[in-house]
Amino acid sequence: MEALKGVRILDMSHVQAGPTCSQLLAWMGAEVIKFENPAGDATRGQLRDVPNADSLYFTMLNCNKRSITVNMKTAEGKQVFVDLLKKCDIVMENFGPGVLDRFGFSWERIRELNPKIVMGSIKGFGSSGPYADFKAYENVAQAMGGAMSTTGVPDGPPFVTGAQIGDTGTGLHLAIGLLAALRQRDRTGKGQYVEVAMMDGIMNLCRVKFRDHQRLTRGPLPEYSVPTYQGIGDVPRAGNDSGGGQLGNAIHCKPHGANDWLYVVVQEAVWGALAKRIGREVGMPDMASDPRLASIADRRNNQQLMWTLLNKFAEKYTKRELMAILNPLEVPCGPVMGTEDLTHDEHVRGRDMWVELDHPQRGKWWNVGMPIKLSDSPARIERSPLLGEHTEEILKDVLGYEEAKIASLKNAGAFSVPPKKAA
Numbered sequence: 001m002e003a004l005k006g007v008r009i010l011d012m013s014h015v016q017a018g019p020t021c022s023q024l025l026a027w028m029g030a031e032v033i034k035f036e037n038p039a040g041d042a043t044r045g046q047l048r049d050v051p052n053a054d055s056l057y058f059t060m061l062n063c064n065k066r067s068i069t070v071n072m073k074t075a076e077g078k079q080v081f082v083d084l085l086k087k088c089d090i091v092m093e094n095f096g097p098g099v100l101d102r103f104g105f106s107w108e109r110i111r112e113l114n115p116k117i118v119m120g121s122i123k124g125f126g127s128s129g130p131y132a133d134f135k136a137y138e139n140v141a142q143a144m145g146g147a148m149s150t151t152g153v154p155d156g157p158p159f160v161t162g163a164q165i166g167d168t169g170t171g172l173h174l175a176i177g178l179l180a181a182l183r184q185r186d187r188t189g190k191g192q193y194v195e196v197a198m199m200d201g202i203m204n205l206c207r208v209k210f211r212d213h214q215r216l217t218r219g220p221l222p223e224y225s226v227p228t229y230q231g232i233g234d235v236p237r238a239g240n241d242s243g244g245g246q247l248g249n250a251i252h253c254k255p256h257g258a259n260d261w262l263y264v265v266v267q268e269a270v271w272g273a274l275a276k277r278i279g280r281e282v283g284m285p286d287m288a289s290d291p292r293l294a295s296i297a298d299r300r301n302n303q304q305l306m307w308t309l310l311n312k313f314a315e316k317y318t319k320r321e322l323m324a325i326l327n328p329l330e331v332p333c334g335p336v337m338g339t340e341d342l343t344h345d346e347h348v349r350g351r352d353m354w355v356e357l358d359h360p361q362r363g364k365w366w367n368v369g370m371p372i373k374l375s376d377s378p379a380r381i382e383r384s385p386l387l388g389e390h391t392e393e394i395l396k397d398v399l400g401y402e403e404a405k406i407a408s409l410k411n412a413g414a415f416s417v418p419p420k421k422a423a
């Protein structure tokens with residue numbers, strides 16, 4: 001039995017933030033109807049690697065969904081939407097501000113049509129406040145939610161992070177909200193509106209940076225390897241400093257290529273054993289008790305010395321060799337793994353996190369697997385749908401429409417892109 005079996009989702013979402021949420025819910029067993037603009041989710045055609053095939057951008061975010069195309073700019077299309085709304089538990093969208101209102105479907109209207117439905121909305125900045133009318137993409141949210149100003153090296157420009165915390169991160173937040181609202185709906189019989197703003201989601205993911213922001217009013221941050229300000233001020237960019245109670249940093253290893261780094265956390269409990277091991281090789285046999293490094297406070301004050309010594313030690317070893325030295329000492333550490341490393345990694349494959357699929361247009365391709373493992377409901381990953389692949393099937397199975405009704409709706413343009421007006 002799949003965890004969300006019986007939950008039907010009308011998924012109007014597009015690009016990444018919404019689809020990432022509905023894909024996860026589908027992998028947990030929900031039935032997801034991807035309700036698409038007849039022109040298709042824009043990502044179908046973005047960054048194409050195979051001519052005339054749905055892009056990986058689309059296929060990797062829309063697995064286990066069925067696709068129906070409906071033109072919401074026709075009265076007939078709107079009627080199909082209303083009929084589906086009445087048959088679904090969740091409706092979700094991440095259009096730009098005002099799009100659904102322009103269709104005539106505000107939350108108030110949707111609730112009137114189906115009081116039991118839970119509605120999920122992702123917006124860049126939510127539905128209220130001075131930024132409410134702005135559109136947003138990943139990096140806009142990273143810029144505005146605090147991620148960019150705290151990422152990078154102190155004397156360099158702000159950086160975005162590679163992890164899609166603005167889009168996928170917001171999708172995760174929405175999934176949590178939808179499941180909570182569904183649970184309440186099951187108790188009370190009443191749906192509700194779940195809104196997640198990308199900027200809010202980023203702030204949530206940057207929570208510990210706001211911890212540091214307030215600590216700055218009491219004094220500098222001793223765990224940073226660069227000077228920090230005192231008084232109210234921005235939390236500085238910390239490079240690869242751990243930013244936590246334990247000191248950590250990336251150590252460059254042989255042969256010193258782009259990803260030849262091992263991230264090492266010099267946990268307080270392992271200092272003695274670590275210092276003994278590396279001290280021997282870097283000409284500091286008494287490293288563990290050296291007054292500059294003996295206590296965690298000393299190591300915080302002399303971090304650069306500690307990292308210099310660790311880097312010196314690492315010169316002779318690859319990241320994997322260094323990891324093999326540190327693991328028996330119980331030093332928390334991990335090699336920087338490139339995408340090529342990861343897609344061939346035995347551990348990753350063993351956990352079904354790199355999954356091969358087939359697709360009628362592109363043939364074999366790979367998707368990142370389901371990161372949430374339910375013991376009794378393992379995810380079964382199936383390919384993404386072609387544009388409108390299930391239009392008829394959904395109209396018949398979910399809505400019970402007869403052939404004649406489908407044909408007349410089709411003639412009225414309910415499922416297709418409106419013809420271009422003659423010039």
Ligand SMILES: CC(C)(COP(=O)(O)OP(=O)(O)OC[C@H]1O[C@@H](n2cnc3c(N)ncnc32)[C@H](O)[C@@H]1OP(=O)(O)O)[C@@H](O)C(=O)NCCC(=O)NCCS
Nearest residue numbers: 015016017036037070071072073094095096123124135136
């Ligand atoms: C991502 C984003 C910037 C894209 O902007 P965009 O390409 O201009 O798309 P919008 O969502 O604003 O608009 C979609 C358009 O498609 C039309 N459309 C969507 N579904 C349709 C359908 N089924 N039938 C007919 N038209 C449809 C809408 O009516 C709208 O056109 P309009 O402006 O004439 O009303 C914007 O959707 C956004 O800010 N979303 C919220 C934040 C977000 O999720 N961002 C991250 C994306 S990963």
